[in-house]
Amino acid sequence: MKWTRILRVIHRDLGYFTVGFTLVYAISGIILNHLGNSDPAFKTETKTIQFPANLEESGLSAACLADAKLPAVKRILRMDDSRLRLLFASGIGVYDTSSGSLSYEIHEKRILVYWINRLHYNKVKGWSPVADFFAGSLILLAISGLFIVKGKRGLAGSGKWYLIIGILIPILYGIFLLK
Numbered sequence: 292m293k294w295t296r297i298l299r300v301i302h303r304d305l306g307y308f309t310v311g312f313t314l315v316y317a318i319s320g321i322i323l324n325h326l327g328n329s330d331p332a333f334k335t336e337t338k339t340i341q342f343p344a345n346l347e348e349s350g351l352s353a354a355c356l357a358d359a360k361l362p363a364v365k366r367i368l369r370m371d372d373s374r375l376r377l378l379f380a381s382g383i384g385v386y387d388t389s390s391g392s393l394s395y396e397i398h399e400k401r402i403l404v405y406w407i408n409r410l411h412y413n414k415v416k417g418w419s420p421v422a423d424f425f426a427g428s429l430i431l432l433a434i435s436g437l438f439i440v441k442g443k444r445g446l447a448g449s450g451k452w453y454l455i456i457g458i459l460i461p462i463l464y465g466i467f468l469l470k
Contacts, residue, residue: 295438295439295441298435298438298439299435299439301431301435302431302432302435302436302439305428305431305432306432308428309425309428309429309432312421312425312428315407315410315411316410316411316425318407319404319407319408319410319411320411322404322407322408323408323411331401331404331408332400332401332404332405332408333398333399333400333401333405334398334399334401335396335397335398335399336396336397336399337394337395337396338394338395338396338397339392339393339394339395340358340360340361340392340393340395341391341392341393342354342386342391342392342393343391344388344389344390344391345388345389345391346386346388346391348367348369348375351367351375351377351386352364352367355377355393361379361395362379362380362381362382362397363379363380364377364378364379365378365379365380366378370385372388373387373388373389374386374387374388375388377393377395379395379397381397381398381399382395382396382397382398383395383396384396410422437450437454
């Protein structure tokens with residue numbers, strides 16, 4: 292069997308095998324590229340409610356417990372003379388003792404986005420060997436892809452120009468834009 296035939300078989304079969312990995316990393320990569328000021332793995336809801344003014348930690352804790360809309364309070368910390376920080380089970384808030392106003396935000400996990408981002412960041416126990424296999428597969432796919440097409444569209448023809456441009460873009464970006 293000729294080596295180009297072997298490369299085609301490896302490229303084809305490995306390509307099919309890595310489609311799922313590629314989709315996870317590509318979708319997560321797009322999401323992570325557009326983070327902005329928030330984590331896309333969580334939906335954040337910001338609200339303000341009114342409590343009586345001048346509540347201390349114990350009174351504030353009881354008031355929060357009585358309000359069914361609020362998640363459980365895990366901890367209350369004094370920020371300064373007029374503000375208390377509330378740490379909720381799924382969020383955070385600030386109570387202004389002088390006005391009685393409690394501004395808080397609640398974070399709700401977006402399961403699919405959270406999951407694929409954890410895989411992308413390699414935050415799942417035991418994922419490193421899989422991620423390394425995928426990275427190696429991408430290297431093999433890139434190199435084998437160089438030699439599969441022959442003729443004027445292959446590496447000896449117009450393919451070399453695309454290869455050069457594809458290599459130059461990250462190099463030039465690094466030289467001119469990463470200062």
